[in-house]
């Protein structure tokens with residue numbers, strides 16, 4: 001894992017990626033609590049800094065503006081912070097600069113969910129995800145599978161089908177502790 005990175009594994013930020021609605025925000029928060037670390041949800045941070053919701057930013061400033069702010073914030077967090085749990089928005093990792101910053105400074109977990117299971121989440125998220133607005137289910141399915149190409153570049157994948165957030169968070173914590181012990185055992 002990342003031999004070109006000189007940040008000790010135990011200090012690297014843990015980044016959660018994956019499609020909208022897979023649980024990055026919910027699970028990131030739980031992982032942070034379990035590891036006694038600070039949690040940063042990139043979307044919530046952008047909302048806080050702008051005093052606007054993500055849908056309002058999309059509507060009033062446009063998606064290109066949002067993507068720029070998102071990219072700059074993630075690159076900054078990856079480069080200048082340690083020991084954080086970072087939940088990205090689902091589209092962030094499509095940007096090469098974001099992928100490079102995450103993969104070269106952090107440990108990247110891909111939260112995966114089958115299309116069949118994901119479809120059941122749609123009603124929970126459709127109202128405040130501008131990217132899903134005005135799309136047919138077929139178009140969303142296409143996006144779901146298209147984006148998997150980018151998400152496939154990760155350090156670790158967790159399949160979350162039929163698992164509650166607590167169980168997924170425990171799996172991530174176990175996996176990360178195992179990685180620390182194997183690659184950087186405590187004396």
Ligand SMILES: Nc1ncnc2c1ncn2[C@@H]1O[C@H](COP(=O)(O)OP(=O)(O)O)[C@@H](O)[C@H]1O
Nearest residue numbers: 019020021022023024025026027124163164165
């Ligand atoms: N493992 C899970 N099982 C069932 N529902 C979940 C799970 N993870 C998240 N959810 C629900 O799905 C919705 C989207 O979760 P969220 O954490 O906002 O996802 P993301 O940040 O990936 O878009 C929320 O209503 C949340 O309660």
Ligand SMILES: O=C(O)C1=C[C@@H](OP(=O)(O)O)[C@@H](O)[C@H](O)C1
Nearest residue numbers: 019020021089090091129130131
């Ligand atoms: O996939 C996307 O393009 C987006 C995902 C959202 O975050 P979640 O993945 O947390 O829903 C949010 O960043 C914005 O609505 C755009």
Ligand SMILES: [Mg+2]
Nearest residue numbers: 024025043089
């Ligand atoms: Mg989120």
